[in-house]
Amino acid sequence: MxxxxxxxxxxxxxxxxxxxxxxxxxxxxxxxxxxxxxxxxxxxxxxxxxxxxxxxxxxxxxxxxxxxxxxxxxxxxxxxxxxxxxYVKLVHPSAIISKFAKIGYGTVVMPNAVINADTIIGNHCIVNTNAVVEHDNNLDDYVHVSPSATLSGVVSVGEGTHIGSGAVVIPLKSIGSWTTIGAGAVVVNDISGNVTVVGVPAREILTKGDEVNE
The missing domain is CATH 3.40.50.20 (Rossmann fold)
Structure with a gap:
């Protein structure tokens, strides 16, 4: 014990x-x-x-x-x-994790989460309740995948990024570090670091003084 x-x-x-x-x-x-x-x-x-x-x-x-x-x-x-x-790797017994996936130290996997083959999850990450992290994903340290979010196959997520509840990332997309993907957003393009994106399809929230890049 x-x-x-x-x-x-x-x-x-x-x-x-x-x-x-x-x-x-x-x-x-x-x-x-x-x-x-x-x-x-x-x-x-x-x-x-x-x-x-x-x-x-x-x-x-x-x-x-x-x-x-x-x-x-x-x-x-x-x-x-x-x-x-x-730091322990904490996994709820109801989570489904491929024997070919790798989980970092300090990472917590919540009830009913799914992590599939050849996915690598870094240290101190959170894969929250009912989240799905499909095959061949790569999540850097301190990433949080919120409840019921889905990362499709071959997705890359940078350090410290927060994937909001119910968000979906389609296959082969890359998301930068310390970015926020809003709840329910659908990511269909690569996303840079240190931004916040929302909506369907997901687009960056503009702050005062920003220019719109078409």
């Missing part, structure tokens, strides 16, 4: 805790969050400020950063500066 510490106590953490409860080889030791001022114990689980980590021998524990925001998740990983191997 492996003692696990979850970093983060918000809504996303609740779902992660359910996944931990469904895995018989994990025992939830503590939940730490900067919002906690005091240390308490409930149902055998410690709830404490993240400063608790400073007093622990991290070699005794595994960890999961249970934060849905990609930027915050990356910042916390950088802040704690723990070896990547200390």
């Amino acid at each position: 492996t003692d696990l510490i979850i970093i983060g106590a918000g809504g996303h953490s609740k779902v992660v805790q359910d996944i931990v409860a469904a895995n018989t080889d994990l025992d939830l030791y503590a939940i730490v969050d900067d919002a906690f001022d005091e240390t308490n114990e409930a149902d055998g689980i410690i709830h404490a400020n993240t400063s608790l980590l400073d007093s622990l021998n991290i070699e005794r524990y595994k960890f999961c950063i249970a934060i849905g925001n990609n930027v915050v998740r990356k910042n916390l990983f950088d802040r704690f500066n723990m070896p990547i191997e200390r």
Whole structure:
């Protein structure tokens, strides 16, 4: 049995805790969050400020950063500066994952998600409930594929990108880093980095002063 510490106590953490409860080889030791001022114990689980980590021998524990925001998740990983191997790969038992797929450290796969053959998913990613990541996809670190989103075959997604709920990416498309694909969008063209796209077909949201590129 492996003692696990979850970093983060918000809504996303609740779902992660359910996944931990469904895995018989994990025992939830503590939940730490900067919002906690005091240390308490409930149902055998410690709830404490993240400063608790400073007093622990991290070699005794595994960890999961249970934060849905990609930027915050990356910042916390950088802040704690723990070896990547200390982070677990959490997979709900109902998820379907090809034996030929590769899942990175710290990545969480939610209930009923599907990850198909020869897909590579980086570290600290989230493949959320009912999401489908088809064959030969490549997802860099800190990507979040939201509930019921579909990435068709041979899709590439850059670091930190967020694929919104119910979005669809057709085959052979590339999406840059730290981009947001809006909920329900349909991506039919390559998307650059650091933009937000919405709609069917997905188009970049323009901000004041931007020029429309036809």
